[in-house]
Amino acid sequence: MDSQFRYLEPGHRGQIDYALLPHDRVTGRSRWDLRLNGDGDITPNWTYNVHTERVSDDDYWKDLRSRMLSQTPRLLSTDLRTQRDFSFNWGEMQTYARVQKWQPLQVAQVEDQFASPYQRSPQIGVRLQTGADESVLAGYLPTGRRARLEGGLEVEYNRFDLPGGALSSQTQTGERMHLLGHVSLPFSGAAWWLIPKLSVNSASYNLDQPIDATGRRSIGRTIPTFSVDHGWILERNTSLFGQAMRQTLEPRLLYVNTPYRDQSLIPNFDAAPRDYNFDSVFAENQFSGVDRVNDANMLAFGATTRWIEDEKGEEQLRLGMVQRYLFRNQRITPDGTPQTHRLSDVVLLASAHLNQAWWTDSTLQLNSSDGKVERTVLRLRYSPGPFRTVSASYRLARGQSEQVELAWQWPLFGPDRKSVAGGPGCAGAWYGAGRLQYSMRDKRFTDSVIGAEYDSGCWILRVGAERQATGARKPIRG
Numbered sequence: 001m002d003s004q005f006r007y008l009e010p011g012h013r014g015q016i017d018y019a020l021l022p023h024d025r026v027t028g029r030s031r032w033d034l035r036l037n038g039d040g041d042i043t044p045n046w047t048y049n050v051h052t053e054r055v056s057d058d059d060y061w062k063d064l065r066s067r068m069l070s071q072t073p074r075l076l077s078t079d080l081r082t083q084r085d086f087s088f089n090w091g092e093m094q095t096y097a098r099v100q101k102w103q104p105l106q107v108a109q110v111e112d113q114f115a116s117p118y119q120r121s122p123q124i125g126v127r128l129q130t131g132a133d134e135s136v137l138a139g140y141l142p143t144g145r146r147a148r149l150e151g152g153l154e155v156e157y158n159r160f161d162l163p164g165g166a167l168s169s170q171t172q173t174g175e176r177m178h179l180l181g182h183v184s185l186p187f188s189g190a191a192w193w194l195i196p197k198l199s200v201n202s203a204s205y206n207l208d209q210p211i212d213a214t215g216r217r218s219i220g221r222t223i224p225t226f227s228v229d230h231g232w233i234l235e236r237n238t239s240l241f242g243q244a245m246r247q248t249l250e251p252r253l254l255y256v257n258t259p260y261r262d263q264s265l266i267p268n269f270d271a272a273p274r275d276y277n278f279d280s281v282f283a284e285n286q287f288s289g290v291d292r293v294n295d296a297n298m299l300a301f302g303a304t305t306r307w308i309e310d311e312k313g314e315e316q317l318r319l320g321m322v323q324r325y326l327f328r329n330q331r332i333t334p335d336g337t338p339q340t341h342r343l344s345d346v347v348l349l350a351s352a353h354l355n356q357a358w359w360t361d362s363t364l365q366l367n368s369s370d371g372k373v374e375r376t377v378l379r380l381r382y383s384p385g386p387f388r389t390v391s392a393s394y395r396l397a398r399g400q401s402e403q404v405e406l407a408w409q410w411p412l413f414g415p416d417r418k419s420v421a422g423g424p425g426c427a428g429a430w431y432g433a434g435r436l437q438y439s440m441r442d443k444r445f446t447d448s449v450i451g452a453e454y455d456s457g458c459w460i461l462r463v464g465a466e467r468q469a470t471g472a473r474k475p476i477r478g
Helices: none
Strands: 001-007 012-023 029-043 044-055 073-087 089-103 118-131 150-163 174-184 192-207 218-232 234-240 243-258 296-309 316-328 348-354 358-366 372-385 388-397 401-413 429-439 448-455 460-469 475-478
Touching: none
Parallel strands: none
Antiparallel strands: 001 012, 012 029, 029 044, 044 073, 073 089, 089 118, 118 150, 150 174, 174 192, 192 218, 218 243, 234 243, 243 296, 296 316, 316 348, 348 358, 358 372, 372 388, 388 401, 401 429, 429 448, 448 460, 460 475
């Protein structure tokens, strides 16, 4: 049984879905899936959101995956939020509260189990954002220069616990009160910016379990960070393959200085390493979340150049390079190994719009110590018209995975209804689509799907086959 209830009121809207399979003969029990999505306005500046999905058993995601909507089918979320905004002459304030729960769907094989994130029950906080008007500083700046004193403050309380089914290696639970603050003075001109900034990350913990042999359960730390972000956007008129172009040169420098603080006894409730890519190179902290702050005395640097067509403003070619240089050894790192090599991995980027139908782009991460490729992504796309696309990609993560992928969407036969609005009555047309993903490391196809669609203009029929890798040994077919 599938059921759906939708509601739409002036200040509230949402949808409830419930699927029930009574007396399943395989498991010997009834099985169900419940989803609730809603949001609304309590007052004009006070909103709420409710999003949840729950299922009856751990095997539901394998046996009845098509009934589920979650993008993470083995980790289902219940998220309740409310937020209220205030505006003042000096800035803005936001108060918020949240309850976040998880339902992890574990399997019997230990090697395929996963660690669940912590639950927040609850999360309560306030954020302040302010900025002095430019006129306050106008008398102290040369003509044509702009500056604005800005600041921000976040104070938040969290209660962290673990859901049922969490791995036993995660044992710490407790409370955290943190304060994140910053003040900056951005300067800018017609083609440049300079942003000195002072930040602080302070947190205090009250845990349910002792953190050391003395039996104490409370700990705290405060970590300041100073940074200077500077960049330019330069342009010139040029040509590329006989076409008039505008070329840009966009260099950027970021200096960061964060002192070392021992965080070995600090619990890690929500911090995770940032992915190392073209953008995160310029992050002040290599961790997301609050619980981890890496020490640093480093300079991130790089440049991007783009060729932009004059007539249509389309980008035809982009090249870029970014890297970091350490002025001292870094002791707190994402992988836990101190960084003693001065130069970080270099990230190279290239993309090209070869003509109206062909696109290609690639990124490459090279280890500066041995020159080996750490990660790379290569993509090629052919799209000669609407609903006509073929793409191929290659992805490599050294020591982890190596995959190739082929994806497509293409008319098969019949009048092309999707390229002509309206179409001739209910004359039908067939379209094909699919994605084949092959693991070169495991030597097998992993998550892949092939399908076809019949679009009559009056009704649509879709049919497909999907293959999912659900474990280290065997896939399932659906």
